[in-house]
Amino acid sequence: MGDTSLLRTPLYDLHVELGAKMVPFAGYDMPVQYPLGVLKEHLHTREKAGLFDVSHMGQVRLRGADIDTVIKALEALVPGDIAALAPGRIRYTMFTNDQAGILDDLMVTRFEDHLYVVINAGCKAEDLAHLKAGLPAGIEIEYLGDDAGLLALQGPAAATVMARLLPEAATMGFMSARTATIQGIPVQISRSGYTGEDGYEISVGAADAEKLARLLLAEPEVAAIGLGARDSLRLEAGLCLYGHDIDTGTNPVEAALTWTISKRRRTEGGFPGAAIVQAQLAAGPARKRVGIQPEGKAPAREHTEIQDLDGNRIGEITSGGFGPTAGGPVAMGYVTAASAAVGTRVQLIVRGKAMPATVAALPFAPHRYFKG
Amino acid sequence: MTIRFTNDHEWIKLDGDIATVGITDYAQQALGDVVFVEVPEAGRHLTKGKDAAVVESVKAASEVYAPVDGTVVEGNVALADEPSLVNTDPEGAGWFFKMKIKDMAHFEALLDEAAYKSFIAGL
Numbered sequence: 262m263g264d265t266s267l268l269r270t271p272l273y274d275l276h277v278e279l280g281a282k283m284v285p286f287a288g289y290d291m292p293v294q295y296p297l298g299v300l301k302e303h304l305h306t307r308e309k310a311g312l313f314d315v316s317h318m319g320q321v322r323l324r325g326a327d328i329d330t331v332i333k334a335l336e337a338l339v340p341g342d343i344a345a346l347a348p349g350r351i352r353y354t355m356f357t358n359d360q361a362g363i364l365d366d367l368m369v370t371r372f373e374d375h376l377y378v379v380i381n382a383g384c385k386a387e388d389l390a391h392l393k394a395g396l397p398a399g400i401e402i403e404y405l406g407d408d409a410g411l412l413a414l415q416g417p418a419a420a421t422v423m424a425r426l427l428p429e430a431a432t433m434g435f436m437s438a439r440t441a442t443i444q445g446i447p448v449q450i451s452r453s454g455y456t457g458e459d460g461y462e463i464s465v466g467a468a469d470a471e472k473l474a475r476l477l478l479a480e481p482e483v484a485a486i487g488l489g490a491r492d493s494l495r496l497e498a499g500l501c502l503y504g505h506d507i508d509t510g511t512n513p514v515e516a517a518l519t520w521t522i523s524k525r526r527r528t529e530g531g532f533p534g535a536a537i538v539q540a541q542l543a544a545g546p547a548r549k550r551v552g553i554q555p556e557g558k559a560p561a562r563e564h565t566e567i568q569d570l571d572g573n574r575i576g577e578i579t580s581g582g583f584g585p586t587a588g589g590p591v592a593m594g595y596v597t598a599a600s601a602a603v604g605t606r607v608q609l610i611v612r613g614k615a616m617p618a619t620v621a622a623l624p625f626a627p628h629r630y631f632k633g
Numbered sequence: 634m635t636i637r638f639t640n641d642h643e644w645i646k647l648d649g650d651i652a653t654v655g656i657t658d659y660a661q662q663a664l665g666d667v668v669f670v671e672v673p674e675a676g677r678h679l680t681k682g683k684d685a686a687v688v689e690s691v692k693a694a695s696e697v698y699a700p701v702d703g704t705v706v707e708g709n710v711a712l713a714d715e716p717s718l719v720n721t722d723p724e725g726a727g728w729f730f731k732m733k734i735k736d737m738a739h740f741e742a743l744l745d746e747a748a749y750k751s752f753i754a755g756l
Contacts, residue, residue: 299691300666489665489692558713559669560689583668583691590669612671612687 270316271470287382289317299489303585310416311486317382320405342523346371361534362509410470415460418482457498499623514541549601552621553592560590566610638749655728667719672708702735
């Protein structure tokens with residue numbers, strides 16, 4: 262059992278012990294589901310709390326002569342307003358290329374003396390090369406690699422659970438981070454995630470990762486959740502999956518990610534592809550990422566053709582499946598600007614048959630981030 | 634009642650000249666939570682090895698192939714509202730369709746229960 266060419270996270274043995282079905286994902290042997298199954302794991306996360314192993318993602322620290330130098334250097338590669346981040350605050354942004362195509366999406370945390378960045382597992386090698394090539398000499402890139410694990414605790418009970426182990430976690434603001442100690446384990450904890458629920462992401466040394474995971478799993482509200490439910494949760498939350506909803510062929514304006522670009526960055530530019538982003542912000546993009554609500558019960562999967570009611574091709578589904586919380590099929594995809602308004606009736610070509618659908622507001626499951 | 638199986642993890646139960654077709658317990662376990670099933674309508678002609686039905690789990694869509702040539706006499710309409718029957722009772726209430734077999738020799742040539750068991754044991 263087990264493919265030896267695949268990498269393993271520090272929680273590999275725990276996944277196997279828990280009876281996970283392991284599958285290759287971005288070069289790692291990862292749990293796609295546990296005996297509970299994708300459907301119940303999804304619902305458990307929305308009702309209580311789910312623990313996810315996201316150690317396959319890349320964790321990177323960027324340091325330089327001073328923090329302002331590091332911020333300025335990173336801003337040359339991303340459209341996000343990193344300078345506006347107060348210490349301990351987090352922002353979602355993306356690496357763009359000269360055509361404004363998205364190379365990867367990432368989370369950036371500003372600490373007092375450095376930036377901490379989390380990148381997608383499948384983009385790690387390219388991102389690290391991109392950082393090396395794109396950041397000036399003097400910026401140190403520390404890739405945490407296999408020395409660090411990353412856990413996500415997500416769901417309405419996440420705060421209650423975490424407070425038992427770390428009381429100060431309860432009052433942490435959404436998209437904030439700090440270092441802390443949980444039962445002797447040094448961690449970096451942030452109030453963030455990718456399910457649409459309240460929750461935390463915890464960076465922990467590889468040697469302590471399993472101990473921390475077991476502490477969390479011992480709490481009655483917590484169940485281990487695999488990549489299958491992670492995907493349906495983020496889809497219902499309207500969040501992009503790199504390589505599917507966004508890639509080098511899509512830019513942040515088309516991808517409806519303009520909320521991540523501040524007024525200053527729109528005005529000043531200074532990131533790869535800025536001129537294209539500015540032009541599309543002014544004129545509007547030719548196509549746009551939207552939610553798609555199929556009317557029947559059949560899920561519309563990735564690459565399903567989207568047509569207008571006259572049968573003209575207007576785009577395609579980039580993520581689609583069954584939404585356990587929505588109780589039916591949900592999808593997102595790109596359509597031409599003329600068809601992008603919420604409520605526009607379209608049709609999806611599923612197995613050769615036209616299926617009625619509507620352009621829908623995202624998310625399908627309301628975000629329940631901490632607002633305290 | 635005689636039962637046969639295919640390498641694609643379908644079962645075919647013969648009752649008189651009508652065969653009921655579904656997917657095996659092994660198949661439903663591999664698929665995981667079934668969320669959508671599309672069954673063929675009565676009167677549709679099926680060709681062995683060609684698409685007959687669709688079963689979708691949370692993660693993916695899979696084709697169900699016709700195990701033998703024949704004509705559909707009934708699709709299981711209960712699966713439209715309750716696709717999870719495929720998980721809970723794959724070889725009973727979770728049946729997909731009933732068909733009239735064109736050539737009984739094709740049915741007889743499929744795997745018997747012992748052969749199917751040894752086939753999945755080797756997977």
